[in-house]
Amino acid sequence: MRELKSSHQLPIGGAVLAQSAEPPHTGGWRVGEKPRVQLDTCVNCLLCWIYCPDSAIKIKDEAFLGFDYDYCKGCGICQEVCPTGAIKMVAEALVLPPLGRIEGESDAG
Amino acid sequence: MPAEARENPLSARMQLLTGAEAAAHAMRQINPDVVSVYPITPQTPIIQTFAKFVADGEVDTEIINVESEHSAMSAAVGAAQAGARTMTATASQGLALMIEIVYIAASMRLPIVMAVGNRALSGPINIHCDHADSMLARDSGMVQILTENAQEAYDFMVIAPRLAEHPEVMLPVLVGQDGFTITHSAEPVSLLPDEQVRRFVGDYRIPYPLLSGEVVTQGPFAMPDYYFEIKAQQVRAMQAAAQVFDDLSEAYEAYSGRRYQAVEGYRLDDADRALILMGSSAGTAKDVVDQLRAKGEKVGLAQVRLFRPFPAAASSSTVSASSPSPAFSL
């Protein structure tokens, strides 16, 4: 946590200037389940990226990468919209590879 | 009207105007960027008169006609935040509907100027004067000035943008004029020349306008810790407004010859009875004070013009210093 600023140090009216705030890792609000992806089933349609309400789907050069758990709130919308069943919500406690990427044959996780 | 204004040699530009028209003339001279309005019943002719100036091309203002007073204030917030000098006008129920957004304008420190025809709240439906509408905004963080007559309604509309936009203030400012008694009564009003008003008011500047290109988040969520820091800023701004009011009154006197006090004592020396009033009733009561004084009665009047921030120290010194009676200590 950064030190709290006093009313004398803050810009007026609640304005938050660029780079002045700590990144709010709202993924900490997630309870119960988190998404994971079975990569061999993903067809890179990016519907999950379009629908994710928290911009928590990471992509690179239009290629699906995985989940940004710092911001994913575990709503399960990506699982609902994924047309191939590549995304599945799993227990929060389950240890997953980075970005929730499961490589290899289907049905793992 | 203060005595010096009656004899002011600068007052060559007298016109017969209602308070509503006088406020609209001030707006014409200020030439704000945006005026957002919704004429809910009961409205006043402030916007009607101003809209004519817009239609006639006398100002560059963009009038935004919205679908409710709640939206009028919301649009004003957006416009002011974008970087536009913004005004609105309302009365009675309209102000009641705006209140939620008035709090937001004040907390976001947006210097919106609001002309208000103070009218009774329904019901029964009523178009006449009552300060209950602006009292609803008492704790909103909006500076409030209540005027005595059309001249003051004009003068304070000219002063209001500078008060609102002063770097130590940056708060919305309400300029109230009594419904019907001032809004609809015609009286001689002295207008400053247009270029003098523009020079007095100056340019609009706010610290982080959305259209500046600077990356900034406005109107964020704040947990209780930061909520109170932001509120502490607001309290200091409101307190600063009292001194800025006095400074601007002095600056305005150089232009107009008229000097206004946050609290004016009228014939209070040796008074053993006094009225404390706001708005047009103070003007009437000054005549009554004169009549009773002529009969030898020791009466006086304290007129509160600046209602928010409430000039408590000035009120108490105006009333109690001139009157030995503890009944007048505020």
Ligand code: SF4
């Ligand atoms: S669970 Fe919800 S928040 Fe998380 S990645 Fe999927 S759609 Fe986004």
Ligand code: SF4
């Ligand atoms: S919706 Fe499913 S198939 Fe489409 S990109 Fe996302 S994970 Fe891959």
